[in-house]
Amino acid sequence: MQDPLNIQENVSLKQYTTFRVGGAARFFTDISGADSLKLAIRFAQERQLPYFILGRGSNVVFSDAGFDGLVIRIVSKSSFHFSENSCEVFAGSSLSALARESIHRGLSGIHLLSGIPGTTGGAVYMNAGAYGQEIADCIREVRSFDPETETTVSRSREECEFGYRRSVFQKNKEIILSAILEFQNGDPEVLKEEAAKVMKERKEKQPLEFPNAGSAFKRPAAGFPGALIEAAGLKGFTVGGAQVSEKHANFIINTGNASAQDIYDLSEQIIQKVRAHSGITLEREIIFTGKF
Ligand SMILES: Cc1cc2nc3c(=O)[nH]c(=O)nc-3n(C[C@H](O)[C@H](O)[C@H](O)COP(=O)(O)OP(=O)(O)OC[C@H]3O[C@@H](n4cnc5c(N)ncnc54)[C@H](O)[C@@H]3O)c2cc1C
Structure with missing residues (x-):
């Protein structure tokens, strides 16, 4: 068989x-x-x-x-099931594709997230956000799989315990299967224009020409990671093939031949040098998996 x-x-x-x-x-x-x-x-x-x-x-x-x-x-094909102002979306669907489809339908809520290159499941897990929007804002319900009981669980937005780059799924190890999102009505032309503006800004400000994983560090209680890293003199700082982007200091880039260890070691050096310079301890947003 x-x-x-x-x-x-x-x-x-x-x-x-x-x-x-x-x-x-x-x-x-x-x-x-x-x-x-x-x-x-x-x-x-x-x-x-x-x-x-x-x-x-x-x-x-x-x-x-x-x-x-x-x-x-x-994985799942980017197929979305829209019904008036809501949409059921499977975890493996592309968040960008969902954002584009919502714009096309004149639905507002995640249109500024179209530059985030992950799946919808990954976005729910991370509570991905940008330019004042977070996926949590539109979540009505999340369906997940509990590996301990081998059952599916439905959670309301409140039960997902969303916070800044935080969700209950980071604690409970359930696997996100699908989500139901709810949108506000909007003008497709306006939404398109706003989305295009942030896409342009991403291209101008982010080192998208190099492999990366988005923001390397979370926003601390005070200040912004990019400014703190720059103030510590780390723009362009390199470990092996990993570099603090010259374009945006909160991006670590793979200049071509970086190892995973280079990226981790660079992130460690950034944490130490920023702490020494400003007294602030940055927390990684990138998830390092395995032995470093
Ligand atoms: C160029 C670029 C720009 C970015 N911009 C942004 C931004 O503006 N805002 C932002 O928030 N992020 C941004 N990111 C980071 C990233 O795209 C998001 O965190 C995204 O939501 C991750 O989705 P993913 O499918 O790639 O998840 P992965 O990277 O594959 O996984 C991330 C975590 O989610 C868990 N996970 C994934 N799917 C599931 C599931 N179905 N159930 C349970 N756990 C799951 C994984 O185990 C892992 O712990 C950016 C990244 C890049 C490369």
């Missing part, structure tokens, strides 16, 4: 993260629904291996040693 999970072995993770670094996954599989997700988790549990849930890999760095377990990539 054909393996319904299509588990692959020794799969390079470089191709699955936007930083284009990292070693191989011992096992790797693509999943698009709760049934295959359950089987994948059982596969890992039976072998007493850890598993890691991956979206588009736009906020993740795997170590150069790779992941000695099962990487479960959540």
